[in-house]
Amino acid sequence: MTRSTKLTSKIRNLKDYHSRIINNVIPQPTGIDAANTLKYFSQTLLSILKDVPNIPAESYGPRQRDSVRLSIFPNLNYSGLYHAVLNMIDLVPIVQIGQLELGEAVLNVLGCLVPFLEHELLDSLPYTVASTLAIFPPTLHKDTIDLLCSNLLPMTLGFDGCVEPSYASESAAAIITMVFQHTDNGSYHSQILECFMSIKRDIIKDILSIIAYGPPSARAPAANLLFYYWPQLNPSLSDRRGIHYKYSAWPPVLCQRENCVNSGNCQAVKMCLNPALAIHSRDKPPPLYICSDCADVLRKDHSEYMMDILLPMSHVSTICENKNCKSKNNATLSTCFSIECACFNGNRPIRYCQNCHEVHHASQQGIRHVYHLSIPVIWSCTPEMQRYLMDAIISLLKEAQPLESKRSLEMGEELRHRIGEEDDMFEVEDAGERKLLSRYGIWLLVELCKPKDDIPIEILGRLLGMLFQWFDATAYLPDDNVGNALERLKSEYITNWLKEVNKSHLEVIVSCLLPHPVEYARVGGFWDTLATRTTQIKEGLNCFFCLVPYDIITFQVNNTGFRLIQNILLTFFLTVIY
Ligand SMILES: [Zn+2]
Ligand SMILES: [Zn+2]
Ligand SMILES: [Zn+2]
Ligand SMILES: [Zn+2]
Numbered sequence: 001m002t003r004s005t006k007l008t009s010k011i012r013n014l015k016d017y018h019s020r021i022i023n024n025v026i027p028q029p030t031g032i033d034a035a036n037t038l039k040y041f042s043q044t045l046l047s048i049l050k051d052v053p054n055i056p057a058e059s060y061g062p063r064q065r066d067s068v069r070l071s072i073f074p075n076l077n078y079s080g081l082y083h084a085v086l087n088m089i090d091l092v093p094i095v096q097i098g099q100l101e102l103g104e105a106v107l108n109v110l111g112c113l114v115p116f117l118e119h120e121l122l123d124s125l126p127y128t129v130a131s132t133l134a135i136f137p138p139t140l141h142k143d144t145i146d147l148l149c150s151n152l153l154p155m156t157l158g159f160d161g162c163v164e165p166s167y168a169s170e171s172a173a174a175i176i177t178m179v180f181q182h183t184d185n186g187s188y189h190s191q192i193l194e195c196f197m198s199i200k201r202d203i204i205k206d207i208l209s210i211i212a213y214g215p216p217s218a219r220a221p222a223a224n225l226l227f228y229y230w231p232q233l234n235p236s237l238s239d240r241r242g243i244h245y246k247y248s249a250w251p252p253v254l255c256q257r258e259n260c261v262n263s264g265n266c267q268a269v270k271m272c273l274n275p276a277l278a279i280h281s282r283d284k285p286p287p288l289y290i291c292s293d294c295a296d297v298l299r300k301d302h303s304e305y306m307m308d309i310l311l312p313m314s315h316v317s318t319i320c321e322n323k324n325c326k327s328k329n330n331a332t333l334s335t336c337f338s339i340e341c342a343c344f345n346g347n348r349p350i351r352y353c354q355n356c357h358e359v360h361h362a363s364q365q366g367i368r369h370v371y372h373l374s375i376p377v378i379w380s381c382t383p384e385m386q387r388y389l390m391d392a393i394i395s396l397l398k399e400a401q402p403l404e405s406k407r408s409l410e411m412g413e414e415l416r417h418r419i420g421e422e423d424d425m426f427e428v429e430d431a432g433e434r435k436l437l438s439r440y441g442i443w444l445l446v447e448l449c450k451p452k453d454d455i456p457i458e459i460l461g462r463l464l465g466m467l468f469q470w471f472d473a474t475a476y477l478p479d480d481n482v483g484n485a486l487e488r489l490k491s492e493y494i495t496n497w498l499k500e501v502n503k504s505h506l507e508v509i510v511s512c513l514l515p516h517p518v519e520y521a522r523v524g525g526f527w528d529t530l531a532t533r534t535t536q537i538k539e540g541l542n543c544f545f546c547l548v549p550y551d552i553i554t555f556q557v558n559n560t561g562f563r564l565i566q567n568i569l570l571t572f573f574l575t576v577i578y
Contacts (some may be wrong), residue, residue, distance in 0.1 A: 021095060181215055
């Protein structure tokens, strides 16, 4: 039998397993039967890779790969195999015996298929693999994240910063959400995010969109990691009180070379994307990861294939890490994930001040680095980014609201949590921790939304409307760490910001406090529930009284503030009368 006919008949076996399991036909194949067939495919694909002739490194960029693939691999039904394997994913949670074996074999063969697939199929693979986190046994989480971070994402997205959007790069937010939502291991969270930070330039947009629109279990890690990797967003770097987030570094990849000098127990420092090196690998599909001793051995023949790999960003410096930095203001605002810069920092992503950032990223080479800058003030963001930032702030401020109102608001979400496997995780997460997340929203609001003339009042009004609901939700805080941390923000930090708004946009403040505020200011609190008109007025008045102790509109000169309060109250009473 030729390799091609054998492959076809084995694909037919897979389809047969699938229909017998789905239709409950006796005898039922076990997960182990299906896994053994899948192992045949992995071995076949690996053996093809080991026969591959030497491909010049420069002809194996992400764009040339399709033509390389056609010219060097035997003509087999790879896409047929790919679809048959994808079909097996749904079987993993329903087979009685061998779930783990089947899940593992599916992930394995998908990894081996990567060099053989055309771009269009490859593009959706990272998201498909990430979605198995929801249905495969949790013991496979590590394999799944490793497959994504050390194989699929570098192989599909390359290292040009994803300037050209593709399906794979556009699914970044969805993939990260899957990892945050279905795993509670902090090292997986940092691993997936740092992986994307090293290949996608505008990853900040994805993080903000997860905070804005993601499920609760993904919002919290997204917010914590945003402030971990962008510490300049934190206005009180010295004040670490109440910050509970602790970074966990992801475990290093170990050397995969067949005859590793250190028997494979050594941390890999280099990676080779080119399948021509597969012959040196034990049982792993490309890319091949090797330790520094093995790199010395292989360098003679393959030096042009090797690239250094990044190490975990276990420290995020707030001062410039360029050893020759001469700037007076050496506060950091950029992080470069390109190895050409990271190599100055022991292969960890490096943090630069303004000046050093410009020096390193002005040249033709430097312009192409994958680096991350601060978020600009909201008024100078693109409309898309403005929307994400505004919605992220609103979502964070809503974290301070009591859970009951969130329950009714996000019924579907909460219900799923209560019956799902994440039940425990969500219950343990206490209300205080959630309320504390709202502080991030305040920081983003005050630091990035400084009021000035000529700004879209819809954005300002919406943010104000939500901020007033936050005052309402945090009016009666317990006298503990969380309560004090939030209360401290009100007395000066927020009030100073509000004073500025008062000077330039008093009319927007007033319009948000009236019994029937403009549409865009109706956000958060009771506005998210199906409240009656009477409740709306009652709640609105209550919210207004929560603000009175903080002198929000009384710091006017000439007593205009008092007159305004009178007028607002009068409007409330008139509304009630009619
Ligand atoms: Zn080695
Ligand atoms: Zn070789
Ligand atoms: Zn510097
Ligand atoms: Zn750089």
